Every structure is written in structure tokens, then in C-alpha cells.
Amino acid sequence: MAEFSTSIKENGDIRIINLKGYLDAHTAPTLENNFTELINNSKFKIIVNFEELAYISSAGLGVFMAYIENIRDNKGDIKLSNMNDKVFNIFDLLGFPLLYEIYKNEEEAIKKFSGS
Amino acid sequence: MSVRNKNRTDELRVKSKTENLSEIRDFVSANALKAGIQNATIDNIILAVDEACTNIIKHAYKLSPQGEIIIRIDYDEEKFTITIIDYGKSFEPDRVPRPDLQKYYREHKVGGLGMYLMKSLMDDVEYTTIPGKYNQVLLSKNIRSS
Numbered sequence: 001m002a003e004f005s006t007s008i009k010e011n012g013d014i015r016i017i018n019l020k021g022y023l024d025a026h027t028a029p030t031l032e033n034n035f036t037e038l039i040n041n042s043k044f045k046i047i048v049n050f051e052e053l054a055y056i057s058s059a060g061l062g063v064f065m066a067y068i069e070n071i072r073d074n075k076g077d078i079k080l081s082n083m084n085d086k087v088f089n090i091f092d093l094l095g096f097p098l099l100y101e102i103y104k105n106e107e108e109a110i111k112k113f114s115g116s
Numbered sequence: 117m118s119v120r121n122k123n124r125t126d127e128l129r130v131k132s133k134t135e136n137l138s139e140i141r142d143f144v145s146a147n148a149l150k151a152g153i154q155n156a157t158i159d160n161i162i163l164a165v166d167e168a169c170t171n172i173i174k175h176a177y178k179l180s181p182q183g184e185i186i187i188r189i190d191y192d193e194e195k196f197t198i199t200i201i202d203y204g205k206s207f208e209p210d211r212v213p214r215p216d217l218q219k220y221y222r223e224h225k226v227g228g229l230g231m232y233l234m235k236s237l238m239d240d241v242e243y244t245t246i247p248g249k250y251n252q253v254l255l256s257k258n259i260r261s262s
Contacts, residue, residue: 025170028133057166058229093236
């Protein structure tokens with residue numbers, strides 16, 4: 001079975017979700033639950049750190065599509081960071097860089113939230 | 117010393133559960149390695165097969181876990197081909213343009229992404245349906261130049 005886990009860090013009012021392992025149709029509900037919980041707790045400034053993510057399929061990409069509108073309606077955002085080339089290429093192929101801010105590292109993403 | 121046979125076939129049968137996607141990916145990966153395909157291309161083939169099987173689980177079998185999925189791999193020095201068969205609801209994709217993400221965003225629609233990825237990552241994607249019998253998707257990649 002695919003191994004996937006997430007962990008959430010706090011940085012002021014920002015929440016950082018770290019992804020680890022394989023994000024596919026089987027494991028996507030784990031990440032969906034994270035977003036649902038953050039939204040329920042009115043945490044709308046979210047960074048997703050991809051550093052330890054080995055794999056993503058469209059089922060995983062769909063999770064970001066599913067929550068972004070609600071989060072932006074609440075003056076928040078989902079910013080993405082630390083993607084390896086393989087994962088970035090899939091995001092790029094589908095045109096995600098037009099809709100999501102993607103940063104080299106977590107610190108840059110945090111600065112963007114703090115500056116806005 | 118036996119003569120090395122470059123033509124290989126391998127087959128995996130799994131039930132239509134998303135938890136089997138990792139086994140499917142491992143099966144494709146092991147065969148692609150044996151075929152001598154470079155890593156970046158292997159990653160693309162694995163993703164394309166994952167997308168095809170995810171579509172079958174979600175749409176052909178509508179998440180019912182008892183459906184059968186057969187994944188057959190054939191390769192020679194020129195070409196790596198994956199044939200995926202299911203016995204669920206048939207699916208006839210029309211032309212698959214690059215998804216309009218802005219539109220998807222507005223409509224909360226993500227279903228077409230997998231199909232677009234398959235077409236982008238493979239050299240050939242062919243759907244065939246034998247009505248009342250089975251559906252087949254054939255994914256192939258030319259590997260000589262990879």
C-alpha cells in the first residue's frame with residue numbers, strides 16, 4: 001500500500017502542511033481531511049511543503065483545486081513550496097503555476113503571507 | 117548461455133481498489149527497469165498507468181471494489197506497451213484538449229486532468245470497447261530514443 005503522511009506546523013496564523021510519500025487516489029483523503037480541519041478552524045493561510053513528497057497523481061492535484069476557492073474567499077491562500085523537479089513538471093504540465101504561487105522554499109512563502 | 121530474449125510480457129490482475137494503485141505502480145516500474153528505460157521516462161509511464169487505473173476504479177467500476185483490472189505489459193527494444201482491461205462501464209473519450217484550469221477552478225471540476233496527463237506523457241493512448249464484454253486502454257511509449 002502507498003505510504004503517505006502529513007504533519008502540520010504552526011507559524012503565527014500560518015499553517016504549514018508537510019507532505020511525505022505518495023499522494024494518489026488512495027491517499028488523497030488524508031490531505032483532504034487536513035484542509036477540512038484547517039478551514040473548520042478558520043485557518044486560511046496555508047503553505048504546503050512538498051519537500052518529502054515522492055509522487056503525485058491528478059487525484060492529489062485535485063485536492064488543491066477542491067479547497068482553493070473557499071480559502072481565497074476567506075482572504076487566505078494555499079501557497080506551495082519545495083517541489084522537486086518531477087512533481088513541479090506535473091503541476092506545470094497542467095498549468096497550475098497560473099493559479100497557485102509556487103516558491104522555492106517555505107521561508108519565501110511565509111514572507112509573502114506576512115507581507116500581504 | 118541462453119540467447120537473451122528481448123521480447124517480454126508480464127501480467128498483473130488486481131481488484132478495483134485505490135489501495136492497489138501502489139502495487140500497480142511497482143509492477144510497471146519493475147518491468148520498465150527491466151526494459152532498460154531511463155528513470156524520467158519510467159516516472160511518466162507510471163503516472164500514466166496510475167491515471168488510467170484511477171479512472172477505471174472511479175468511473176468504470178464507480179468505486180465498487182470487486183471489479184477486475186488486468187494490466188499486461190509487452191515490450192521489445194522499440195516499444196513499451198501497457199494494455200489495461202476492465203469489465204465496467206465503458207468510456208469513450210473524445211478529443212482531450214489541455215484542461216482549462218480557470219474553468220475547472222470555477223466549476224470545481226478535476227476529472228479531465230488524468231486523461232490529459234496520459235495523453236501528454238505517452239506516445240499513444242487508445243481506448244477500445246467491445247460492447248457488453250470489456251474495455252481496453254492501450255498506452256505505449258517508444259523507448260528506443262528515450
